[in-house]
Amino acid sequence: xxxxxxxxxxxxxxxxxxxxxxxxxxxxxxxxxxxxxxxxxxxxxxxxxxxxxxxxxxxxxxxxxxxxxxxxxxxxxxxxxxxxxxxxxxxxxxxxxxxxxxxxxxxxxxxxxxxxxxxxxxxxxxxxxxxxxxxxxxxxxxxxxxxxxxxxxxxxxxxxxxxxxxxxxxxxxxxxxxxxxxxxxxxxxxxxxxxxxxxxxxxxxxxxxxxxxxxxxxxxxxxxxxxxxxxxxxxxxxxxxxxxxxxxxxxxxxxxxxxxxxxxxxxxxxxxxxxxxxxxxxxxxxxxxxxxxxxxxxxxxxxxxxxxxxxxxxxxxxxxxxxxxxx
Ligand code: HPA
Ligand code: ZN
Numbered sequence: 001x002x003x004x005x006x007x008x009x010x011x012x013x014x015x016x017x018x019x020x021x022x023x024x025x026x027x028x029x030x031x032x033x034x035x036x037x038x039x040x041x042x043x044x045x046x047x048x049x050x051x052x053x054x055x056x057x058x059x060x061x062x063x064x065x066x067x068x069x070x071x072x073x074x075x076x077x078x079x080x081x082x083x084x085x086x087x088x089x090x091x092x093x094x095x096x097x098x099x100x101x102x103x104x105x106x107x108x109x110x111x112x113x114x115x116x117x118x119x120x121x122x123x124x125x126x127x128x129x130x131x132x133x134x135x136x137x138x139x140x141x142x143x144x145x146x147x148x149x150x151x152x153x154x155x156x157x158x159x160x161x162x163x164x165x166x167x168x169x170x171x172x173x174x175x176x177x178x179x180x181x182x183x184x185x186x187x188x189x190x191x192x193x194x195x196x197x198x199x200x201x202x203x204x205x206x207x208x209x210x211x212x213x214x215x216x217x218x219x220x221x222x223x224x225x226x227x228x229x230x231x232x233x234x235x236x237x238x239x240x241x242x243x244x245x246x247x248x249x250x251x252x253x254x255x256x257x258x259x260x261x262x263x264x265x266x267x268x269x270x271x272x273x274x275x276x277x278x279x280x281x282x283x284x285x286x287x288x289x290x291x292x293x294x295x296x297x298x299x300x301x302x303x304x305x306x307x308x309x310x311x312x313x314x315x316x317x318x319x320x321x322x323x324x325x326x327x
Contacts, residue, residue: 006302007291013312014088014096014276014287016222016245018139018169019077019119020104021279022084023067025052031070031079040066051284057199057254060282061171068104077118078125084280085126085134091287095133095318098123099167102152103141112155120162133318137195139167140183142175149183157190164317165193167222172199177211184216193317195220195245200255206230213242220245220315225262225273234271243272243315248293249285250278260298267304267311274312 001009025047032039039047046052046063054060071077081098088096098119105115116136123134138156140149156163166187168180177184177196184194198209198221209227212218213236222245227233237244244266252258266273275294280286285293291308294300 003295003302004292007295007305008092008288010092010291010306010309012091012093012287012291012309013274013316013318014093015220015243015274015312015316016099016247016276016278017084017096018099018101018279019081019084020064020068020071020101021283022281023070023080024083024281027080027083027281028067028070031072031076035070035072035076037070037072040069043067052282054282055253057171060254060279064279064282065104069108071105072110074114074118074121077115078122081119081122082126085122085130085132087280087286089126089130089132093132093287095313095316097135097137097164097317099137099139099169101139101141101169102155103144103148106152106155107144112152116156116159116162120159123162135317136163137165137167137193138163139169140180141170142168142179142197143171146180146183149180150186153183153187153190160191163192164320165195165219167194168196169222172197172205172208173203176204176208177216181215184218188217193220193320194218195222197222198224200224200226200251200257200259206233209233213237213240218242219317223247223251225251225259225266227271228262228265234266234269238269238271241272241315243274243311245274245276247276247278247283248290250283252293253283258293258297260294263294264298264300264304267300267307272311272315273308274315275308276312 196212220243224244248258275290277290
């Protein structure tokens with residue numbers, strides 16, 4: 001088969017997709033009209049027919065947060081999640097674990113239950129309609145306080161049926177994992193799985209990866225490909241089976257390097273690396289495009305492309321999801 005057909009036909013799992021990063025300019029315009037709002041100027045300016053346009057993390061976050069203004073009702077959150085799930089189904093994604101940023105909504109007056117109920121109804125509807133399994137990972141915004149994160153964790157306790165884990169995203173500069181040690185310890189005690197963004201090209205990125213592994217005891221790391229610089233940490237993630245959720249197209253835009261070399265090196269060293277789409281509406285690539293990027297821009301073999309998906313199913317928290325939903 002043709003490589004593109006091979007990639008498109010592979011059953012996939014996605015473990016690193018931000019629901020708010022699935023807001024396309026088209027959906028933002030539709031929701032703005034429905035809510036009788038006008039789109040913020042920063043959002044309109046960055047909109048193109050292919051998706052949003054920007055050039056680094058700062059300019060991305062400067063569009064990402066204002067665009068969320070259009071999300072007002074549970075129905076809006078439902079439609080946002082459904083927009084992604086329909087596309088994921090077309091990309092042969094069988095299982096996904098979706099990040100969301102509740103504090104980006106509660107901080108502008110949207111109640112926590114509105115956000116979760118809207119997302120949850122879409123996940124259940126997609127499961128019934130096309131058999132895709134999907135659950136939520138709640139991210140704390142690391143540029144906000146640990147106290148706000150802890151209060152958000154308390155808000156999430158009644159929703160353990162759909163929220164299986166907690167993560168950490170937004171601006172990593174001067175916001176190390178250790179800032180949230182108490183929050184993650186409590187989350188683990190409550191039964192949530194743990195993951196964290198350890199972004200590449202970050203000044204203290206190796207130290208942040210070390211903290212995530214040794215002090216927080218994460219189950220996964222999001223991005224984290226520059227762990228290749230530290231063989232001791234590589235040995236630890238191999239021993240503990242800690243997986244890495246890498247995002248090639250996102251990295252190619254935010255850091256101008258898709259990290260194909262690092263992904264392949266880690267894969268061939270038996271580290272459980274995976275390929276994911278991060279913020280597909282913003283980085284203009286869903287599951288197939290991200291796998292294709294690795295397939296065409298590295299010397300990866302087809303068997304190894306399959307291994308990347310095996311890794312994703314293996315490091316997924318699907319068994320916990322089944323426990324919550326069926327047993
Ligand atoms: N990096 C940091 N924070 C984020 C991202 C990202 O790519 N997407 C959503 N929140
Ligand atoms: Zn991310």
